[in-house]
Amino acid sequence: MTYALENKRVLIVGGSSDIAAALATDLLREGVRVTLAGRDFEKTAVAAKAVGDDVRPMALDLSDEESIQAAADEARAAGGLDHLVSVATERANGPVVSAERRAVLAAFDAKVFGPILLAKHFAPVIAEEGSLLFFSGLGAWRPAPGGVVMAATNGSVSALVSALAVELAPTRVNAISPGVIATSAWNTAVPDRDLLFQRVAATAPARRVGEPSDVSAAARALLINPFITGETLHVDGGARWA
Numbered sequence: 001m002t003y004a005l006e007n008k009r010v011l012i013v014g015g016s017s018d019i020a021a022a023l024a025t026d027l028l029r030e031g032v033r034v035t036l037a038g039r040d041f042e043k044t045a046v047a048a049k050a051v052g053d054d055v056r057p058m059a060l061d062l063s064d065e066e067s068i069q070a071a072a073d074e075a076r077a078a079g080g081l082d083h084l085v086s087v088a089t090e091r092a093n094g095p096v097v098s099a100e101r102r103a104v105l106a107a108f109d110a111k112v113f114g115p116i117l118l119a120k121h122f123a124p125v126i127a128e129e130g131s132l133l134f135f136s137g138l139g140a141w142r143p144a145p146g147g148v149v150m151a152a153t154n155g156s157v158s159a160l161v162s163a164l165a166v167e168l169a170p171t172r173v174n175a176i177s178p179g180v181i182a183t184s185a186w187n188t189a190v191p192d193r194d195l196l197f198q199r200v201a202a203t204a205p206a207r208r209v210g211e212p213s214d215v216s217a218a219a220r221a222l223l224i225n226p227f228i229t230g231e232t233l234h235v236d237g238g239a240r241w242a
């Protein structure tokens with residue numbers, strides 16, 4: 001069975017991220033009709049324009065069910081959707097003894113509650129051969145001090161996609177778990193991003209950090225393969241084993 005992405009409709013939530021931009025750029029090149037969604041419409045519109053004039057911006061806040069429902073209604077009115085991808089994350093790093101409930105909830109909104117509500121409202125809008133794709137992360141499999149909340153959200157994503165794949169079949173549901181990827185998110189996430197990248201590259205079997213293009217290639221593989229569902233694909237250069 002073959003499946004091409006040309007002319008398919010793909011919505012990517014978390015539109016301002018570098019990984020969303022890389023995926024949107026590659027999809028556009030393959031003839032996909034791409035929509036970028038984000039909680040800040042103006043910022044998302046700028047991100048969409050930077051990818052291409054044909055990319056549509058959409059407002060969608062994963063912490064607000066009404067906005068998720070409105071986005072699903074908009075997609076339905078536009079004729080439906082083939083694939084929904086959410087790369088969104090809200091970081092809540094730090095020692096668990098100083099965890100703040102509001103930050104923990106925001107992290108779960110972006111990665112767990114939001115995706116559950118995306119499934120609720122978008123599943124009826126997704127075409128039969130379509131799929132949902134969510135983002136986990138290495139922190140769930142290689143926990144580090146200060147990473148308790150992100151380990152919990154990222155681990156939940158993997159459990160969520162397997163359960164959704166069973167319930168929403170034949171709609172496919174998968175996850176990608178990136179390792180350290182060179183995105184602008186690291187510019188503020190750590191004191192010295194270059195030092196972190198050097199350390200990761202020295203130990204990971206791939207001997208480098210990842211690029212957004214590595215993640216985009218894996219995401220497109222999951223979107224087109226009709227026989228993969230309920231899976232988490234690790235795009236981490238082997239870092240789980242180092």
Ligand SMILES: NC(=O)c1ccc[n+]([C@@H]2O[C@H](COP(=O)([O-])OP(=O)(O)OC[C@H]3O[C@@H](n4cnc5c(N)ncnc54)[C@H](OP(=O)(O)O)[C@@H]3O)[C@@H](O)[C@H]2O)c1
Binds near residue numbers: 016017038062110138
């Ligand atoms: N980069 C890495 O090394 C790495 C490693 C492991 C896992 N990952 C995973 O890969 C994905 C992409 O990573 P990235 O580095 O490109 O992320 P990023 O730059 O931090 O982007 C996160 C995106 O999520 C959006 N977002 C957060 N809360 C939202 C909400 N409530 N509603 C809608 N959008 C929301 C942000 O919107 P605003 O612009 O409005 O803030 C932003 O567009 C994430 O899921 C991340 O956990 C990345």
